[in-house]
Amino acid sequence: MGRVYNFSAGPAVLPEEVLREAAEEMLDYRGTGMSVMEMSHRSKAFQEIIDTARADLRGLMGIPEDYEVLFLQGGASQQFAMIPMNLMKNRVVDYIVTGQWAKKASEEAKKYGKVNILASSADKTFSYIPDCRDLPVSEDADYVYICENNTIYGTKYKELPDTKGKLLVADVSSCFLSEPVDVTKYGVIYGGVQKNIGPAGTVIVIIRKDLITEDVLPGTPTMLKYKTHSDAGSLYNTPPAYGIYICGKVFRWLKKQGGLAAMKKYNEKKAKILYDFLDQSSMFKGTVAPKDRSLMNVPFVTGDDMLDARFVKEAKAAGFENLKGHRSVGGMRASIYNAMPMEGVEALTAFMKKFEEENQ
Numbered sequence: 265m266g267r268v269y270n271f272s273a274g275p276a277v278l279p280e281e282v283l284r285e286a287a288e289e290m291l292d293y294r295g296t297g298m299s300v301m302e303m304s305h306r307s308k309a310f311q312e313i314i315d316t317a318r319a320d321l322r323g324l325m326g327i328p329e330d331y332e333v334l335f336l337q338g339g340a341s342q343q344f345a346m347i348p349m350n351l352m353k354n355r356v357v358d359y360i361v362t363g364q365w366a367k368k369a370s371e372e373a374k375k376y377g378k379v380n381i382l383a384s385s386a387d388k389t390f391s392y393i394p395d396c397r398d399l400p401v402s403e404d405a406d407y408v409y410i411c412e413n414n415t416i417y418g419t420k421y422k423e424l425p426d427t428k429g430k431l432l433v434a435d436v437s438s439c440f441l442s443e444p445v446d447v448t449k450y451g452v453i454y455g456g457v458q459k460n461i462g463p464a465g466t467v468i469v470i471i472r473k474d475l476i477t478e479d480v481l482p483g484t485p486t487m488l489k490y491k492t493h494s495d496a497g498s499l500y501n502t503p504p505a506y507g508i509y510i511c512g513k514v515f516r517w518l519k520k521q522g523g524l525a526a527m528k529k530y531n532e533k534k535a536k537i538l539y540d541f542l543d544q545s546s547m548f549k550g551t552v553a554p555k556d557r558s559l560m561n562v563p564f565v566t567g568d569d570m571l572d573a574r575f576v577k578e579a580k581a582a583g584f585e586n587l588k589g590h591r592s593v594g595g596m597r598a599s600i601y602n603a604m605p606m607e608g609v610e611a612l613t614a615f616m617k618k619f620e621e622e623n624q
C-alpha cells in the first residue's frame with residue numbers, strides 16, 4: 265500500500281521530501297558511516313545538526329537575540345509544570361481556558377500557587393475564543409497563559425489577549441510554524457513538535473533570556489530548570505537527537521517553501537477549501553464560530569453519530585486516515601498541518617461531496 269492522506273492531529277503527516285531524505289541518510293549520515301540515531305550527541309556531526317536547526321528556526325520565526333531556543337523532552341505536557349516551576353515568582357498566574365490542553369495546564373499550575381481563570385469558553389463546548397481585549401488580569405500575575413490553537417476543538421486566537429503588560433506564555437503545539445509570529449509579544453512560546461514539525465519526543469521552547477534564572481520554585485529538579493538546558497545549549501544530557509535532526513530538515517523544507525508567510529497563504533487557501541465546503545453542505549457542519557476557526561484542525565459533524573461513524577469508516581477505506589474526532593467530542597476532525605498537501609484537502613472535500621450525494 266502506498267501513502268495515505270493522513271489527517272491525524274498528532275503525531276501527524278510530515279513532508280514526504282523530508283522522509284525520503286531521512287531514509288537516504290538512514291544507514292550513512294553524510295559519510296559518517298552511521299545513522300543519526302547511532303551518533304554521539306557530543307560528536308561534531310550532531311553539533312552541526314543542532315546548531316543548524318537552531319539557526320534555521322531563528323531565521324524562520326525571526327527570533328530576536330534576547331530569546332533562547334531550547335530543544336527539550338517530556339512533550340508539551342511537561343511544560344505544564346516547567347512553566348510555573350520556573351516563572352511563578354509571586355505564586356499567582358492567570359490562565360485562559362479554551363480547551364482541554366489549557367485546562368490541564370491550569371490544573372498543573374495549581375500545584376504551585378493561585379491560578380485565576382481569566383476567561384473560558386467551556387460554556388459552549390470550547391467552540392469559540394473568548395473576547396480577550398479587556399480581561400481582569402491580576403495585578404501580581406507572573407504570566408498570562410494561553411493555548412493558541414486548540415487541537416481538539418479547532419479554534420485559534422486571531423488576536424493575542426491584552427495581557428496589560430504581563431508576560432504572555434503560549435502553547436503553540438498545533439499551530440507551530442503555520443504562520444509568521446511576532447516573538448516579542450511573548451515571554452515563552454512552546455510546543456510539542458509532533459504535529460507540525462517532527463517526530464514525537466521533542467518539545468521546542470522559545471523563551472526570553474531574562475526569564476531564565478536560578479530563581480525557580482524550591483525543589484525544582486535540575487532537568488526541569490530552563491537554565492540547565494540553556495547553559496548547555498540543549499545538550500545537558502542526551503537530547504532527543506533524531507527528533508532534532510528531523511525538525512532541522514522540516515525547517516529547511518519550510519525555508520524552501522518560502523518561509524512562514526508563504527506557509528500561511530498556503531494554509532489559508534487549503535483550509536478555505538474545506539470550510540467553504542462545510543458552509544454550503546447540507547450534511548456536514550463545522551462546529552466552530554467562523555471567526556475563530558483554526559487553519560490546522562477542522563472539526564465537523566453530520567449531527568448523526570451513526571452517519572459520522574460510517575463516514576469515518578468509508579473515508580478510511582478510500583485512503584483518508586484518522587478523521588475520527590477526538591474521543592471527548594466525537595464527530596470528525598481533519599488536521600491539515602503544513603505538510604498536508606492541497607491535493608489531500610481537495611480529495612477529501614470531493615469524497616465528502618460524493619458521500620453526501622450518496623447518503624441524502
Ligand SMILES: Cc1ncc(COP(=O)(O)O)c(C=O)c1O
Pocket residue numbers: 274338339340341342365411413414415416435436437438456
Ligand atoms: C495544544 C496541545 N498542547 C499540548 C498537548 C500535549 O502534548 P504532549 O502529548 O506532547 O504532551 C497537545 C497534544 O495533542 C496539544 O494538542
